[in-house]
Amino acid sequence: MAKASSEDRLWMASALALARRGLGRVAPNPTVGCIIVAEGRAVGRGWTQPGGRPHAETEALHRAGEAARGATAYISLEPCSHHGKTPPCTDALTAAGVARCVISCEDPDPRVSGRGIAALRAAGIEVEIGLFAEEAQELNRGFFLNKLASRPLLTLKLATSLDGRIALASGESKWITGEAARARAHLLRAGHDAILVGAGTALADDPRLDARLPGLEDRSPLRVVLDRRLRLPHGHDLVSRARDRATLLFTAPGHSDEELAPYRDGGVEVVEAASTTDESDFPETVLQHLAQRGLTRVLLEGGAQTATAFLQAGLVDRLEWFRAPMVIGADGLSGMAALHLESLLQAPIFQREDLEQLGADLLERYRREAA
Ligand code: AOF
Numbered sequence: 001m002a003k004a005s006s007e008d009r010l011w012m013a014s015a016l017a018l019a020r021r022g023l024g025r026v027a028p029n030p031t032v033g034c035i036i037v038a039e040g041r042a043v044g045r046g047w048t049q050p051g052g053r054p055h056a057e058t059e060a061l062h063r064a065g066e067a068a069r070g071a072t073a074y075i076s077l078e079p080c081s082h083h084g085k086t087p088p089c090t091d092a093l094t095a096a097g098v099a100r101c102v103i104s105c106e107d108p109d110p111r112v113s114g115r116g117i118a119a120l121r122a123a124g125i126e127v128e129i130g131l132f133a134e135e136a137q138e139l140n141r142g143f144f145l146n147k148l149a150s151r152p153l154l155t156l157k158l159a160t161s162l163d164g165r166i167a168l169a170s171g172e173s174k175w176i177t178g179e180a181a182r183a184r185a186h187l188l189r190a191g192h193d194a195i196l197v198g199a200g201t202a203l204a205d206d207p208r209l210d211a212r213l214p215g216l217e218d219r220s221p222l223r224v225v226l227d228r229r230l231r232l233p234h235g236h237d238l239v240s241r242a243r244d245r246a247t248l249l250f251t252a253p254g255h256s257d258e259e260l261a262p263y264r265d266g267g268v269e270v271v272e273a274a275s276t277t278d279e280s281d282f283p284e285t286v287l288q289h290l291a292q293r294g295l296t297r298v299l300l301e302g303g304a305q306t307a308t309a310f311l312q313a314g315l316v317d318r319l320e321w322f323r324a325p326m327v328i329g330a331d332g333l334s335g336m337a338a339l340h341l342e343s344l345l346q347a348p349i350f351q352r353e354d355l356e357q358l359g360a361d362l363l364e365r366y367r368r369e370a371a
């Protein structure tokens with residue numbers, strides 16, 4: 001975008017903040033924010049609603065009513081132009097009489113991808129594109145990856161001591177990080193479509209994998225457990241509560257119906273990851289399957305073997321690393337398994353985005369460095 005006024009920047013930043021509200025609630029759709037501005041005042045605000053619909057523009061236009069005529073719409077993603085489950089937002093913007101649209105970036109969905117912008121221009125609406133494009137793409141990175149690379153965004157969450165240990169040798173791990181960090185970890189869950197763990201962690205920690213924060217209970221994501229060898233006991237919470245909380249179990253092919261029945265009867269959806277002949281392509285197969293189901297944001301919560309398998313496959317996009325001011329020592333359990341690197345050049349490298357103090361702990365957030 002050639003010339004963005006400070007006013008344009010302010011409104012688009014607000015549209016992005018609105019969009020953020022939908023993270024973890026809108027898959028398979030992207031989360032979008034829209035603000036309709038008339039004579040320097042916001043007359044309608046909207047963001048993508050849970051489940052992905054209504055779209056942000058519909059919401060904002062509904063609130064603006066007649067005030068949208070001649071107004072500017074700030075939208076954090078190109079408006080849709082296709083007849084999907086809802087009519088095109090470009091039609092709604094045109095019918096409402098919006099005069100100008102400021103859009104941050106193009107929608108990668110092949111049904112839209114430039115056509116939304118073209119439709120608006122064809123209707124005589126002034127369109128500017130590119131304001132905060134990078135931020136907007138980053139916000140919907142999971143949706144972009146789903147559309148362009150057939151996999152969701154994968155974020156690895158770790159809670160360790162200063163020396164990277166997740167438990168004592170005895171297995172004791174409650175609690176390494178403090179209350180504020182644990183509350184933040186639940187908030188992190190609420191912003192994802194699924195939480196993924198390996199069977200080892202499911203057995204050791206008995207995690208419930210829900211978002212236990214007041215007001216966010218209904219935002220608990222899909223539970224996903226990787227269990228190639230069907231080690232998960234039938235009485236485990238992940239099985240026994242599968243009727244209340246959607247749970248997916250990925251296993252290797254070749255198990256008998258009798259072996260799978262107790263899981264399926266409990267309400268677990270069992271997926272035999274068909275293409276896996278050995279363990280190495282398991283991570284990729286799992287993510288492809290999750291992408292096909294429309295998932296865009298997956299949080300990986302360990303353990304070490306599972307985290308390392310995804311890391312080795314180059315599939316960890318982000319790290320959310322909670323670090324407690326405590327030293328456990330080399331006899332503690334490491335958050336990572338062996339990587340067998342022969343040279344530092346092979347080490348996965350991340351770029352730190354920010355650092356936040358949570359009580360006595362730190363939250364370090366990293367993004368994988370582009371190869
Ligand atoms: C918008 N505003 O808030 C969102 C959009 O299945 P449908 O009909 O909901 O269409 C889904 C597609 O719409 C999705 O793949 C993406 O291209 C776009 N999402 N578009 O104008 C929104 N969430």
Ligand code: ZN
Pocket residue numbers: 055056057079080081087088089090
């Ligand atoms: Zn739309």
